[in-house]
Amino acid sequence: MSRLRADHVTSFSQAQSAVSLELFPDTAARSGGVLSVGGVAATELAERFGTPLVVYCRETLVAQARAYRGVDSDALVVYGVKAFPSVGILRLFASEGLGADVSSLGELAFARRAGLEGDRLIVHGNNKSDAELEAAAAADALVVLDSSEEVARAHEARVRRVLVRLTPGVEARTHQSIQTAHDESKFGLDPEQALATLRVALDGLEPVGVHVHIGSQLARPDESLLAIDRLVAFCARARDELAWTPRLVDLGGGLGVAHSPKEDVPDAHTFASALVARFRAGWPEPARLVLEPGRSLVGRAGVTLYRVGATKRSGGVDYVAIDGGMSDNPRPQLYGARYHAILANRDGPAEGAFRIAGKHCETGDVLIERIELPRPRRGDLLAVPATGGYTLAMASNYNALPRPAAVLVAGGEAELLRRRETIDDLLAYEA
Amino acid sequence: MSRLRADHVTSFSQAQSAVSLELFPDTAARSGGVLSVGGVAATELAERFGTPLVVYCRETLVAQARAYRGVDSDALVVYGVKAFPSVGILRLFASEGLGADVSSLGELAFARRAGLEGDRLIVHGNNKSDAELEAAAAADALVVLDSSEEVARAHEARVRRVLVRLTPGVEARTHQSIQTAHDESKFGLDPEQALATLRVALDGLEPVGVHVHIGSQLARPDESLLAIDRLVAFCARARDELAWTPRLVDLGGGLGVAHSPKEDVPDAHTFASALVARFRAGWPEPARLVLEPGRSLVGRAGVTLYRVGATKRSGGVDYVAIDGGMSDNPRPQLYGARYHAILANRDGPAEGAFRIAGKHCETGDVLIERIELPRPRRGDLLAVPATGGYTLAMASNYNALPRPAAVLVAGGEAELLRRRETIDDLLAYEA
Numbered sequence: 001m002s003r004l005r006a007d008h009v010t011s012f013s014q015a016q017s018a019v020s021l022e023l024f025p026d027t028a029a030r031s032g033g034v035l036s037v038g039g040v041a042a043t044e045l046a047e048r049f050g051t052p053l054v055v056y057c058r059e060t061l062v063a064q065a066r067a068y069r070g071v072d073s074d075a076l077v078v079y080g081v082k083a084f085p086s087v088g089i090l091r092l093f094a095s096e097g098l099g100a101d102v103s104s105l106g107e108l109a110f111a112r113r114a115g116l117e118g119d120r121l122i123v124h125g126n127n128k129s130d131a132e133l134e135a136a137a138a139a140d141a142l143v144v145l146d147s148s149e150e151v152a153r154a155h156e157a158r159v160r161r162v163l164v165r166l167t168p169g170v171e172a173r174t175h176q177s178i179q180t181a182h183d184e185s186k187f188g189l190d191p192e193q194a195l196a197t198l199r200v201a202l203d204g205l206e207p208v209g210v211h212v213h214i215g216s217q218l219a220r221p222d223e224s225l226l227a228i229d230r231l232v233a234f235c236a237r238a239r240d241e242l243a244w245t246p247r248l249v250d251l252g253g254g255l256g257v258a259h260s261p262k263e264d265v266p267d268a269h270t271f272a273s274a275l276v277a278r279f280r281a282g283w284p285e286p287a288r289l290v291l292e293p294g295r296s297l298v299g300r301a302g303v304t305l306y307r308v309g310a311t312k313r314s315g316g317v318d319y320v321a322i323d324g325g326m327s328d329n330p331r332p333q334l335y336g337a338r339y340h341a342i343l344a345n346r347d348g349p350a351e352g353a354f355r356i357a358g359k360h361c362e363t364g365d366v367l368i369e370r371i372e373l374p375r376p377r378r379g380d381l382l383a384v385p386a387t388g389g390y391t392l393a394m395a396s397n398y399n400a401l402p403r404p405a406a407v408l409v410a411g412g413e414a415e416l417l418r419r420r421e422t423i424d425d426l427l428a429y430e431a
Numbered sequence: 432m433s434r435l436r437a438d439h440v441t442s443f444s445q446a447q448s449a450v451s452l453e454l455f456p457d458t459a460a461r462s463g464g465v466l467s468v469g470g471v472a473a474t475e476l477a478e479r480f481g482t483p484l485v486v487y488c489r490e491t492l493v494a495q496a497r498a499y500r501g502v503d504s505d506a507l508v509v510y511g512v513k514a515f516p517s518v519g520i521l522r523l524f525a526s527e528g529l530g531a532d533v534s535s536l537g538e539l540a541f542a543r544r545a546g547l548e549g550d551r552l553i554v555h556g557n558n559k560s561d562a563e564l565e566a567a568a569a570a571d572a573l574v575v576l577d578s579s580e581e582v583a584r585a586h587e588a589r590v591r592r593v594l595v596r597l598t599p600g601v602e603a604r605t606h607q608s609i610q611t612a613h614d615e616s617k618f619g620l621d622p623e624q625a626l627a628t629l630r631v632a633l634d635g636l637e638p639v640g641v642h643v644h645i646g647s648q649l650a651r652p653d654e655s656l657l658a659i660d661r662l663v664a665f666c667a668r669a670r671d672e673l674a675w676t677p678r679l680v681d682l683g684g685g686l687g688v689a690h691s692p693k694e695d696v697p698d699a700h701t702f703a704s705a706l707v708a709r710f711r712a713g714w715p716e717p718a719r720l721v722l723e724p725g726r727s728l729v730g731r732a733g734v735t736l737y738r739v740g741a742t743k744r745s746g747g748v749d750y751v752a753i754d755g756g757m758s759d760n761p762r763p764q765l766y767g768a769r770y771h772a773i774l775a776n777r778d779g780p781a782e783g784a785f786r787i788a789g790k791h792c793e794t795g796d797v798l799i800e801r802i803e804l805p806r807p808r809r810g811d812l813l814a815v816p817a818t819g820g821y822t823l824a825m826a827s828n829y830n831a832l833p834r835p836a837a838v839l840v841a842g843g844e845a846e847l848l849r850r851r852e853t854i855d856d857l858l859a860y861e862a
Contacts, residue, residue, distance in 0.1 A: 082829070085828075085831045086861070087861040103791075104831050107831040110861075124792060127740040127788075149742075177795020184745060186745065186752070186797070187794065310558045312580075314617065315615035330761070333608065334795075355617075359535070365617075393829060396827045397824075398824060399534055400535050400536075421860065423540045426541075427518070429850050429852065430519065430849055431519055431849065431850070
């Protein structure tokens with residue numbers, strides 16, 4: 001991979017492209033109209049690795065990890081693997097002192113492959129299998145109990161240290177599919193259930209802490225702060241009624257990522273600091289804090305590159321079709337997510353508003369309803385920022401489309417995180 | 432696989448289970464409370480192949496294929512592969528005289544693996560790549576042109592026979608994501624564009640026909656009939672203005688499947704017959720008809736078996752967690768689909784209303800909001816009918832969950848259609 005010379009790179013803080021790069025990774029820049037990330041030109045990445053391609057900026061990943069680590073020097077920061085299960089990214093985060101939070105045998109396998117175990121591994125799940133509990137025990141991981149019946153099963157599986165998941169009864173302002181802490185949630189235990197579970201767990205297991213998580217893609221800390229007040233009240237009840245205090249207090253994750261210029265999301269340090277300060281003010285006893293960011297660690301670090309194919313006008317709409325769509329990023333269909341995009345191979349003034357449609361045989365396969373761009377032509381590259389989380393993680397093979405590769409870029413070099421799927425890979429499952 | 436003796440099998444037309452089996456495949460039956468499909472007990476299938484498992488009834492697949500074939504003896508019936516790309520099912524349908532409609536290089540590879548080519552292969556897509564056009568040409572398939580710029584590209588790729596996709600400007604009454612023929616659709620050409628495309632295609636390509644498709648999961652033929660009237664009008668214009676008449680007329684697909692007892696969907700023969708009769712009445716000239724059913728061929732033939740895990744009460748809701756969810760069937764999240772379920776390993780009167788939650792770390796991962804059942808216990812099997820289409824086809828590895836296997840059952844025997852994914856399969860893509 002050739003290095004781009006620094007003098008060819010225009011910082012995104014200059015020039016007309018300034019606004020359009022704000023959602024991109026820290027190293028995003030334009031040189032002669034060509035987007036680069038980590039010092040590697042998008043055109044070169046597309047040529048070498050093909051499209052669609054998810055490009056992760058190492059510098060942004062590290063910066064986000066450090067933003068969380070800097071909130072509280074003693075805190076344990078664990079990456080919510082479900083945002084993007086990647087051994088390479090888990091290893092990078094591990095080298096920054098982070099652990100992992102996992103919620104399946106598969107995610108546990110990814111984390112162990114990256115060398116994580118013990119205190120740096122937290123196992124969640126509303127329906128843990130025996131195999132998952134046994135694998136958690138084998139890794140000496142911390143297990144978050146989600147129901148009282150799990151106590152006996154955890155004990156049976158030789159799990160040692162556990163946390164209880166408290167449902168604080170707070171409705172996060174986010175898409176209802178990713179609220180997790182309202183009264184009716186499938187997750188966690190209300191305070192009475194959590195106390196009862198702790199009481200049982202004290203006989204045979206080692207309950208080390210308590211966990212709350214109120215939702216995902218949050219744009220403000222308000223509901224999280226309310227959840228923390230309820231967590232403090234729960235800690236006080238546990239101390240008074242069970243003579244038990246938590247050694248570990250897991251404040252969950254949930255900070256969102258801006259996908260379009262209209263969205264306003266606090267930075268990681270500000271968001272996490274507010275939570276930590278609120279908890280410390282309410283609960284001055286010694287306790288190690290755990291933070292579980294997922295999306296906000298990887299979301300803005302990732303950019304997806306697509307190749308433009310057919311363009312056409314239909315019913316007054318200018319369609320631009322790309323070589324991916326709802327199979328590699330189903331968030332528009334699942335959550336009504338709205339994305340932004342730029343042309344990555346050339347720059348220029350907007351020449352119209354376009355609808356970015358995917359390649360799937362489905363009308364709903366629209367990635368972006370309306371975006372102003374220079375008129376895209378067949379062969380152009382489209383870059384969609386803030387696509388590092390919950391994209392490849394949720395990707396399908398709809399229409400028998402192989403899933404994209406992912407690469408890590410830094411200092412003018414690119415390395416594969418995950419190879420591209422092939423049609424032969426898909427056929428290999430057929431009898 | 433042992434055969435169940437016929438005298439142990441109670442037909443679903445008898446007894447209290449009658450209502451609850453109406454959405455199931457033709458061979459579904461109960462014996463001592465245990466569900467069987469194709470003469471194989473669900474308990475045995477779950478034991479042998481694991482869960483989640485998608486079970487396809489051969490008899491139902493064949494019956495649905497014949498229902499379409501019986502509408503018009505000369506018609507070409509092609510299976511819409513995107514509903515479930517499966518080499519085994521494609522081979523079964525091919526042995527019943529069906530072809531395939533595909534919309535990607537991957538789907539084309541599945542169809543060719545099943546031995547389909549030439550007239551029995553129809554290639555769609557709003558954004559066909561050069562590789563797809565070349566593969567279509569190599570298979571001597573029929574290519575449906577979706578834009579006028581495709582004419583030159585098809586010619587370049589040595590495609591021979593083409594159809595034009597007409598957008599009839601009809602709004603189907605279905606989820607807006609799967610409407611395909613309204614004026615603003617990303618698919619197809621309005622009548623003026625279609626005529627212009629035909630005119631260009633007549634120089635160098637062999638335009639053999641015209642195609643319309645108005646949407647998916649349709650519950651009534653009304654809008655399709657209107658689309659057919661517009662198709663007839665288009666054929667008349669093409670004859671008058673270009674002295675061209677279609678040899679092939681592709682009426683598309685789109686018939687839905689009932690997923691819950693509240694849904695009422697016409698049978699395949701009735702639906703397709705209405706379309707064919709309307710077209711023949713309006714266009715008496717000789718033309719071979721093409722029908723493109725997908726979902727209605729495979730939907731009701733498939734039943735998904737899940738194992739029940741955790742059960743708990745939260746905020747007044749009785750949760751039952753299963754070992755799959757939105758990764759193997761994202762239709763509730765994508766389309767608001769509502770499914771039905773029964774316990775597959777035992778029968779009995781309803782003991783309450785339950786919410787069936789998946790295993791994913793996401794609140795929206797609810798497969799069924801409310802279903803009356805005998806109280807499910809850990810280890811029970813849950814059977815969800817009408818899950819043969821757009822389930823495995825759209826499945827993901829969210830939360831690093833491996834995707835289910837699929838089996839074909841008939842006459843007391845079960846064979847694998849697609850093997851279960853493993854965690855090692857997922858890790859194999861990691862660098």
